[in-house]
Amino acid sequence: MKKRIAVFLILVLLLTNSGCWSRVEIEDLAVVLLIGLDKAKEEGKVRLTVQLARPAEMVGGTAEGGRSTKKAVWVTGSTGDSVYDAQQNLSMHVSREIFWAHTRAIIIGEELAREGIAPVIDFFDRRRDFRRRIGIAVVKGEARELLEAEPGLEKASGQVYSGLLVRQFRHSKATISDLRDIYEMLTSKGIHPTTSRFELVKLKDEKNTKKQPKLTGTAVFRDDKLIGWLDEAETRGFLLLIGKKVTGVFPVKCPVCEEKNVSIVLTRSSTSIKPQLVNGELIITVQIKAEGDVREQMCQDDLSRPEIIEMLNQRLAQAIKAEVIAALNKAQRNYQVDIFGFGEVVRRKFPKLWQKIEYKWDEEFPELPVKISIEAKIRRLGMILEPTTKP
């Protein structure tokens, strides 16, 4: 009998002593929507800025009584010797438990990024709170400013960033990388990291002089240090080259009148990157197959003729090639970093060769011959065959 009771107690204690212990009531949480990291004014210190949601103001509507005049979010920050230190210091003036799991994105200021991001993102890798799918972006300027920017549509700019990142496929004029991508790219020697770039811009048609965040282009890193940017066209070429889905508009001149534009939207593209050894020399062959639809025709010419379509195909291929080459040139000539992951491809195909050239890949890359061939095809003309008005 005594033995039975003992076994029973041991069983109960074993089962109940583990499990979840960190009980926090939901209303005691300060939900972080966005994190900004900047270089602090003091040497060697980090400034951490967080955007905290004010639940009642965020939800609005449902709360009884008069509308509060408080903003939906509270942007506050602290500095510390490390990110963790700064994070602890936050608790000195934030009255609730800081809750990281709902962070939408981590924004890193340009100055800090140029010094290297590896030291500051270790914190996010180590903690269980952060999802690996949250976006990471570099802002031209200070991250704090971006967090404080007042959003045009959303209640909190945290929602703006996630919305912009999700809708990148609408234009393909910016790169997006999440935490996991960055960790992967940092670990590998055959690729240098790239991620999204934010800019604060004054929108022309707004009377409001406040700046709005804009997702544009690509931030290029050498290892963990920011070294420069790709502009919008280069970004599109870059995305095509690495085989990401690109759905941008390519306006090409109409082959008949040579004056007005025909807008072609890429609907599908596939890229194959093949390393080859020709006479002991490494050559990269890139083959891009793209399909597009005609979405707009500003001239009045008849596009239904096959030879015209064929000419359009070639022009589309040229337009694509121009952007791809622009991206390639920027990486090889200006920045001299392999952001395309050619090194990775070589490692997979010629593992022994890679072992020999791994340490000097950064020197080899700028001289690497890259052959680009592009096949473009127009598939659909939309719901009309001919323009509605004849000249």
Place this chain on the structure above:
Amino acid sequence: MIRKVFGKLISRLVKKESSKGCDDEAHLLENIENLDLTADLKANLHRIKQILGDSPDVVIRTCRIGWKQEICVAVIHIDGLVDKSLINEDVMKALMLEVQMIDRKENLKGKHILEIIRDSMLPISDVKNVKSLADFFDSILSGDTAILVDGSDVGLVVSTRGWKSRNIEEPASESVVRGPRDGFTENLRDNTALLRRRIKTPHLRVEAYKIGKLSRTDVEIVYIKGIANEKVVEEVRRRLRRIDVDHILESGYIEELIEDAPLSLFSTIYRTERPDKLAGGIFEGRVGILVDNTPFALLVPSIFAEWIQAAEDYYERYPIGSLIRLLRIGALLSSLLLPSFYVAITTYHQEMLPTVLLLSISAAREGVPFPAIVEAFIMEVSFEVLREAGIRLPRPIGPAISIIGGVIIGDAAVRAGLVGAPMVVVVAFTGIASYAISGYTASITMRFLRFGVMILSAVLGLYGVMLAVIAITAHMVSLRSFGVPYLSPFAPFTLRDLKDVFLRAPWWAMFKRPRLIGHNEPIRQDYFLMPRHSADEEDEPVHERQGYDD
């Protein structure tokens, strides 16, 4: 272990309670089993009066019949239990007016007169001899009329039962949209008749028991011989025979006295007031237990899956029945787990919520004074109180109080900032979900368990919910109902029986009875019953099909 402790405690209590007072009448009562009727009518009547006392509803009519020799006869019955017109028209008339039967012969002794009365005079079908006093009392107290003749130590019992009883109505606790509307009543004979109307096979067996030392309640077990497992029937008989209580007022008494797991929250005996449900079970090979004075019949063996089977599933077309059953499984789970999930996720696992939902719950809870678990308990308990009050209240004000309680108190509590609105939604949904389960007993069990799971979830988070689910499942696996594992067909797993658990297979696909219940005669029907066009049917004449009966 628990059983032993309980057993000792109970037996100790019982010993203290037993009194030793024993007067003359009590003595007679105790010995009633061993007494027989005597040939002396006066002595018989004296003894009967002594035992029955001076009750005004006991009618003892003595009369003399016959012209040539006057023979003393007594007619005894209990007023109110008998059909008076039947006694007056048929019994008394026969005795008093049909005297030429007796006058035809001379020098008749009491015994012969009794035979003549029984064989030639009484125009009533159900007439029996009675010898012992115990049988005599059982009969007249059940509404029969006894005829005692001077000089005969055997009496006659004439079935004259007829008392006011409720009409057959729609069962209140299990109503259906489609399906038969009759329900069991308090009258046992009506109930067996309702069953007989559905089961016309001559193999239907009804076995009668009288249980309860004082109440002498009629209990009958019903099964189909050949289909029901004889071992289960024997087990039911054995368990019924060992019942030795002084009264049975409802089938719940029987249920508690014969169930397999008397200390479990789960009921291992199914109860219903629908004759079609009971008949359905009997057709599967189960044993029904009918108890007098209650419309609730019992059905054994019972499995957990029955909680999600409603009568209507079988009457609506099978896709509808199947979908509704899936819905009911969801309701069953949420009635057990939903508040715990809410508490666990909002206090431990906030990262699992979508951001906007997190913020809106957080906004609703700002200013709520209690932690989520206390809030949940307040709301759940008040819902239970409301529900209980709604049942006990006099019928006309019941719904009104429910509305006041549900709407006004719920809304007011949110406005006053005592509870958050999401919690009201959760509790209301849970409350409603618990009624989607078929069977009131099941929903009560779920409601009780819910509180335990809630405490665990508040202390240990989702891990606690998991622990609770594992503990409940382990307990359920250990249960058995008359030899059938409670969680079958999941454990032990029987693929073909799942056709009647998550889904309800069409009737033409239910070839076999449940494996563990109906294995005596596993095949229910033949295989090719799916309706087809008559043109297709010609290829395969009906009589050539392989049926079970061939």
